[in-house]
Amino acid sequence: MNFIHKINQYLIVNHPNIWNTKIVWMLCISLIIHLFSFLTGWIMYQNPQNLQKEFILNEYFQNGIFLIHTILSILLLVIWLYKMFQNNAFKNYYPVKRKHIFGQFLQFFIIVFVSISFYYSFIWGSQAYINYKYKDNVLSEWKNQINTGAAFLSQNPSNYTLDNRKYPEQLKNLYTEVNKNLVDFSQPHFIYEDLVYQFYTLKTDTISRDDRMTFNYYTSEMHAFTQDFYEYSVVYDKDKVVDLSSIISNANPSYYNYSTVFYEKGNESFSSNYNFYIDNGTLGNADLIQQRYILNKQINDLLRRNDADELKDVLAQFLNIANELKVDHNLTTDEWFQLVSKADNFDLKAIINRFPNNHQEPTYYVYETIEAQELSSSLADIYEKGKTTFYFNSKALKNTLASIDTIRNFNPFAEYIHVFMWISCVFSLLIFAFRMTHLKSFIFAGIALGILSLVVGLFSLSIGFIYPYRSLLICAFVILISCIIVFAPIFSQIHGKKKRYSIYIVLAITTSPLLFFVIIQTIEEIEKLINIGRDQLELKTIIISHFSSYTLSLIVFFAVIVFIYLYIPTIMKWKAARE
Amino acid sequence: MNLHLQRIFNVQQSFDNKDYFLGFRKLLDCVIDTQNMPLYREAIELTDWKENHPDNTEELVLKVNILLEKLKNVSPVLSSRNLPVLIANHITKSYRTNQFSLQGGFIEIYKGQVFGLVGENGNGKTTFLRILAHELTFDGGELQYNFQDKPKNAFHLRSRLVYIPQRTAKWYGSLLDNLRFVLSNYEVNPDEIEPRVLMMVARLGLWKYKDLQWHQLSSGYKMRFELARTLLRKPEILLLDEPLANLDIMSQQIILEDLKSMANSLSHPMAIVLSSQQLYEVEKISDEVIFLNKGKQSSLNANQKLHSQHLMLEIDTKITREKLVECLQKAQLKSISYNGGIYIAEFLEGITFSQVLSQIANDEIPLVYIRDITSSTRRFFVK
Numbered sequence: 002m003n004f005i006h007k008i009n010q011y012l013i014v015n016h017p018n019i020w021n022t023k024i025v026w027m028l029c030i031s032l033i034i035h036l037f038s039f040l041t042g043w044i045m046y047q048n049p050q051n052l053q054k055e056f057i058l059n060e061y062f063q064n065g066i067f068l069i070h071t072i073l074s075i076l077l078l079v080i081w082l083y084k085m086f087q088n089n090a091f092k093n094y095y096p097v098k099r100k101h102i103f104g105q106f107l108q109f110f111i112i113v114f115v116s117i118s119f120y121y122s123f124i125w126g127s128q129a130y131i132n133y134k135y136k137d138n139v140l141s142e143w144k145n146q147i148n149t150g151a152a153f154l155s156q157n158p159s160n161y162t163l164d165n166r167k168y169p170e171q172l173k174n175l176y177t178e179v180n181k182n183l184v185d186f187s188q189p190h191f192i193y194e195d196l197v198y199q200f201y202t203l204k205t206d207t208i209s210r211d212d213r214m215t216f217n218y219y220t221s222e223m224h225a226f227t228q229d230f231y232e233y234s235v236v237y238d239k240d241k242v243v244d245l246s247s248i249i250s251n252a253n254p255s256y257y258n259y260s261t262v263f264y265e266k267g268n269e270s271f272s273s274n275y276n277f278y279i280d281n282g283t284l285g286n287a288d289l290i291q292q293r294y295i296l297n298k299q300i301n302d303l304l305r306r307n308d309a310d311e312l313k314d315v316l317a318q319f320l321n322i323a324n325e326l327k328v329d330h331n332l333t334t335d336e337w338f339q340l341v342s343k344a345d346n347f348d349l350k351a352i353i354n355r356f357p358n359n360h361q362e363p364t365y366y367v368y369e370t371i372e373a374q375e376l377s378s379s380l381a382d383i384y385e386k387g388k389t390t391f392y393f394n395s396k397a398l399k400n401t402l403a404s405i406d407t408i409r410n411f412n413p414f415a416e417y418i419h420v421f422m423w424i425s426c427v428f429s430l431l432i433f434a435f436r437m438t439h440l441k442s443f444i445f446a447g448i449a450l451g452i453l454s455l456v457v458g459l460f461s462l463s464i465g466f467i468y469p470y471r472s473l474l475i476c477a478f479v480i481l482i483s484c485i486i487v488f489a490p491i492f493s494q495i496h497g498k499k500k501r502y503s504i505y506i507v508l509a510i511t512t513s514p515l516l517f518f519v520i521i522q523t524i525e526e527i528e529k530l531i532n533i534g535r536d537q538l539e540l541k542t543i544i545i546s547h548f549s550s551y552t553l554s555l556i557v558f559f560a561v562i563v564f565i566y567l568y569i570p571t572i573m574k575w576k577a578a579r580e
Numbered sequence: 581m582n583l584h585l586q587r588i589f590n591v592q593q594s595f596d597n598k599d600y601f602l603g604f605r606k607l608l609d610c611v612i613d614t615q616n617m618p619l620y621r622e623a624i625e626l627t628d629w630k631e632n633h634p635d636n637t638e639e640l641v642l643k644v645n646i647l648l649e650k651l652k653n654v655s656p657v658l659s660s661r662n663l664p665v666l667i668a669n670h671i672t673k674s675y676r677t678n679q680f681s682l683q684g685g686f687i688e689i690y691k692g693q694v695f696g697l698v699g700e701n702g703n704g705k706t707t708f709l710r711i712l713a714h715e716l717t718f719d720g721g722e723l724q725y726n727f728q729d730k731p732k733n734a735f736h737l738r739s740r741l742v743y744i745p746q747r748t749a750k751w752y753g754s755l756l757d758n759l760r761f762v763l764s765n766y767e768v769n770p771d772e773i774e775p776r777v778l779m780m781v782a783r784l785g786l787w788k789y790k791d792l793q794w795h796q797l798s799s800g801y802k803m804r805f806e807l808a809r810t811l812l813r814k815p816e817i818l819l820l821d822e823p824l825a826n827l828d829i830m831s832q833q834i835i836l837e838d839l840k841s842m843a844n845s846l847s848h849p850m851a852i853v854l855s856s857q858q859l860y861e862v863e864k865i866s867d868e869v870i871f872l873n874k875g876k877q878s879s880l881n882a883n884q885k886l887h888s889q890h891l892m893l894e895i896d897t898k899i900t901r902e903k904l905v906e907c908l909q910k911a912q913l914k915s916i917s918y919n920g921g922i923y924i925a926e927f928l929e930g931i932t933f934s935q936v937l938s939q940i941a942n943d944e945i946p947l948v949y950i951r952d953i954t955s956s957t958r959r960f961f962v963k
Binding site: 010013014017087088094097496497576579 | 714715716717733734735736737738739741752753757758760761762763764765766767770773774813
């Protein structure tokens with residue numbers, strides 16, 4: 002305890018401001034809590050089963066750690082405020098300077114920020130562990146092995162139909178028509194029970210953004226799909242039927258047809274239904290098509306070699322990864338191999354369940370089961386006849402991989418930083434305003450703010466009929482009120498009206514972010530007005546459109562900081578005024 | 581002999597007269613005058629030794645003499661007192677709500693002077709002090725401050741005007757930390773903060789209480805700590821509202837003497853304006869007493885001899901009014917009034933206090949208390 006006393010004594014005689022704000026101790030205590038949060042994050046995912054949940058970043062808010070952190074933050078801030086409010090050089094008219102007052106405000110901001118941002122250390126702890134445990138090269142190899150092995154995880158018959166086939170190269174860029182009503186039966190086609198497939202080459206046409214609105218894709222029977230870009234759209238229409246009878250012997254659902262990429266970074270949040278969209282909708286996506294082609298080729302080559310040991314190896318590697326990630330299943334390499342090679346020609350004959358038979362499926366898996374119910378009768382027949390007692394929780398595996406990627410790629414400075422930044426900023430502005438004035442001013446300022454909001458509300462209602470200037474007028478009205486609040490104490494004689502001006506001061510300080518956001522909104526509204534009736538390519542932008550919302554948030558934040566610095570002399574002038 | 585040596589001589593005299601308590605306070609004043617940190621430290625050590633050896637006066641005297649010898653070799657830098665630090669010229673202020681109106685006269689106060697502000701409750705003492713402290717607006721008149729460094733802005737001016745209200749705010753945390761905090765905010769050299777704080781604590785007789793908490797202090801000591809905090813700011817003018825309230829009679833006298841003594845510091849003299857109901861105690865140390873009656877100012881210069889005034893006495897006695905009047909009429913009594921506890925007697929012109937005392941002695945009138953209030957603002961309270 003002696004060293005605490007020594008440090009305190011050093012601070013009080015050398016840096017009274019720092020002593021008063023207790024920033025040194027607040028940073029020390031917060032650092033310890035951050036360290037614990039980091040360790041919690043590190044430990045949290047040592048059991049990979051914790052990674053099997055969807056939207057892993059939201060887990061923090063659901064597993065109680067958020068609650069603990071919130072309680073700790075509140076406790077820290079309450080104790081801090083109690084301790085800090087014990088001394089106030091400004092209220093006692095000690096000869097404080099602008100830099101001291103501004104320094105105090107910055108310290109408030111830092112203290113609040115470190116006291117509420119334990120989320121960061123938790124995520125950093127998780128990230129450090131995941132980076133340590135799952136190295137780049139291992140993950141990359143795992144993903145390849147998983148994507149190959151998953152081809153034999155026959156859970157959804159739709160993935161094994163002919164329209165999935167991308168190999169040989171001839172098939173890569175062909176469109177497969179599966180709608181019986183659109184198939185030209187006079188041309189080459191393939192039939193499997195109630196399913197029909199016809200392969201087409203594609204031709205493209207480009208339409209402008211404006212025409213897009215009036216273009217009706219569905220009037221033409223030859224329309225395949227459309228890809229929309231910002232300025233234009235590419236319309237893909239079926240061109241000519243291609244005869245593939247020389248390379249495709251039948252249309253049976255088969256392992257040969259499998260080309261669905263089980264897991265790919267970036268697509269982790271999409272459901273498997275998305276694959277349908279991928280199948281036909283993004284033939285224009287060369288990367289994806291290439292991926293599917295490579296996978297399909299790999300599977301075809303493997304099956305053609307018909308090497309039992311090699312195939313077993315693929316299955317074993319898949320199961321090893323699943324075991325390491327503690328994915329729930331009851332497969333063994335041999336039993337799985339038996340299922341795959343049930344038919345000599347690798348037609349799909351066996352179905353592996355997602356869960357044990359007696360499993361109660363959680364709601365978020367529902368769409369997977371619907372998928373099974375919506376199968377065509379022939380596929381439903383395969384599904385029913387091929388059902389086994391084997392199961393593999395593929396969703397858990399996919400979620401685990403997605404969680405690993407999400408945590409590894411989480412950039413704390415991208416989005417959440419703004420949330421914490423603004424919470425800290427608003428809170429430090431409130432503390433600052435309270436410390437510069439007093440409780441009574443604060444309460445009256447709250448009431449005044451309520452009345453002003455009402456006035457702005459009534460104003461916006463009363464001008465409701467003036468379109469398109471309504472938003473602009475509301476913004477201008479808010480700016481007008483804010484300017485009166487901000488500038489009145491600067492230019493007025495405060496003597497004798499100190500209480501009234503204390504409300505102005507509190508409002509000016511605490512609502513400064515709002516003012517700057519409204520200014521930005523106003524510029525945006527002006528931009529909109531300028532651009533009314535203009536073509537998209539002729540739009541005139543002033544400033545705002547060049548910036549992302551995060552950049553604007555940062556600009557407003559720094560504007561608030563500068564505003565506080567510039568406003569301090571006014572606060573001092575108010576404080577020195579006579580009552 | 582310069583002023584500093586004169587003061588050292590006074591300290592010596594007090595110790596010779598065995599007025600150790602008074603002598604020691606004067607000694608600390610001499611040390612403070614020097615603004616010499618090594619001497620501060622020695623004085624602090626001596627205070628600590630004195631507190632731990634309260635009965636060892638012989639050794640105390642020896643140690644004091646050693647310190648006095650060292651003091652003789654240091655010459656304090658004298659501060660200028662030529663300009664009045666505050667000029668208040670017919671300040672007026674009206675409150676519409678209770679129809680009260682303050683009408684001040686002309687006040688000019690120099691560093692080293694103590695002005696007493698007296699008057700019945702609700703007659704505008706606090707209002708007047710707050711106007712002087714730049715806390716309240718006023719309707720008319722002029723207020724001028726002359727500080728050593730011209731204030732750069734209004735806030736700087738406020739930081740120079742030290743006003744202690746009647747009810748001081750609670751202190752939190754360590755008492756000494758609160759004092760250190762003041763000095764560091766005034767950007768005092770960090771090495772000098774500790775000796776200056778301890779010196780002030782020693783000077784105001786707070787040594788034994790320095791490690792206590794605020795709630796453990798009596799009202800009197802709270803006021804003394806508040807005073808210590810204020811004096812550390814080295815104010816050029818100090819405005820005190822009822823500093824004697826809640827203090828016992830001994831504490832009142834000591835605190836007033838301390839204020840007077842510190843106002844007369846050689847290195848940092850200050851002007852003091854204090855309001856109080858303790859009329860006689862305030863008069864005793866004040867250079868001028870300002871009386872406020874329903875907001876209107878009357879002053880009575882303590883140095884003025886009001887020969888034109890009739891002798892006026894305040895008398896407390898157990899005998900009947902008739903007997904007292906019979907006796908005083910022999911000394912040419914002009915009028916007498918009784919407020920239920922004390923008689924106020926006024927005599928015809930030319931009668932002296934000694935003559936009245938002589939008559940009272942002759943008639944063997946038993947007295948509890950008698951005071952000449954001819955030159956005291958007490959006479960303003962007589963209805």
